[in-house]
Amino acid sequence: MTGNGTITAGLRDPALSDQERESQLAAALARCAAGDRAALQVIYNSEAPRMIGVARRILFRQDLAEEAVHDAFIRIWRGAAGFDAHRGSARGWLYAVVRNRALSIHRNEHRYDSSSEGAEDLDCEVTLSRLPETSALRRCLEQIDRPRRDVVVLAYVHGMSHGELAGRLRVPLGTVKSWVRRSLFALQECMG
């Protein structure tokens, strides 16, 4: 596909700052809400590879990740009018839709299957190291001691429930819940 070349080029374009990308996405969402189908493809071309990556960290399987992104784009198309630029970023809104779909598939799949393939190799420190040096989230997460900060990464990035966290970290459910609570409170205090 000739299209793939331009997609990659667009993503890697260093001239496209986060701010430019954000305004592009916000404009594309407004056009989606006005019924412009080309705008949906603009979002797809720019974000789909990253979205698949986000869904894969929760679902571990490429086919399920694509299913989540497929469902997410249908919701993005139908729900674009619900995006309010005064309330938050287009990026935050779009990725929330993707994570919601992936989490929903994850919960349904694991209702019948308690073993999470691939979950054993997860390394929260690698994820942390991929955050930009300038990221306030990185600075604030680093101030929380392990394994308390791991629960934030494992839940947000890999879609683990309280029960899954307790199983993986081998601590009681109540302890996990209190770690989540205290870590999120610390993040809020640190980031404002």
Added chain:
Amino acid sequence: MNQPDTDADDVMAADFVMGLLDDAEHAAAERRIETDGGFARAVSAWRERLADLDSTAEETAPSPALWQRIADATKIAPIDALPSARAALRGATIWDDIKFWRFAGIGGALAALLFATIMVGALTTSRHLRNDLIALAQSKPVYVAVLVNDTTREAGAIVNAFANGRVELVPLRPIEVPPGRTLQVWTLWDRAVGPKSIGLTGQSRTLQLNLESLPETVQNQLFEITLEPEGGSPIGRPTGPILFKGNAARTL
């Protein structure tokens, strides 16, 4: 102003964004975002705080067929440029102003009456003027159905059918659509055939209806809006409650 009403709300907003709520709590939180501005702000704040984690995901190329599947699936709702979104693009709000549209509606009715009066006169005036008036008539609906709720007797939407076959649904009030549900528009042209789905939308907004496979709209043709599972009724017939319904009447 950015502070939510209570700490409990903020905890719930954080858990919602983290994905730690169970299905029922998650659905309740999604509904609350629609109605509770403070809660919606708390959710947005948590999304922004954690959003950098999304950018740490490795990019993975989707299979080439994925876009085509999305493109096919998003064709289901024949959505024309919807007025409220056009307004959002322009920053204007007249499209959202129900009072304006009520007056416009009354104005339209008066114009139709005036037009009818002129039309009668026009029959005896020059052929030239008559052609002008016919051209004007093309832009006016031939049939109008006012869709009303059976219990509350409130009018919820209007269906306009034009001479060129175009049919549109114009909502008169916001209709609350729970998560996972959708509004489906139906028409009953022939009782023997049963109701036909002519449009699907996640929210109350102006919708171009798809009657291409049906004969021309007729007097007393029934239109109705029902609440259905997302993606539309699975059996091709209304399964959910009828929100609004009404019969087409010929305009003057």
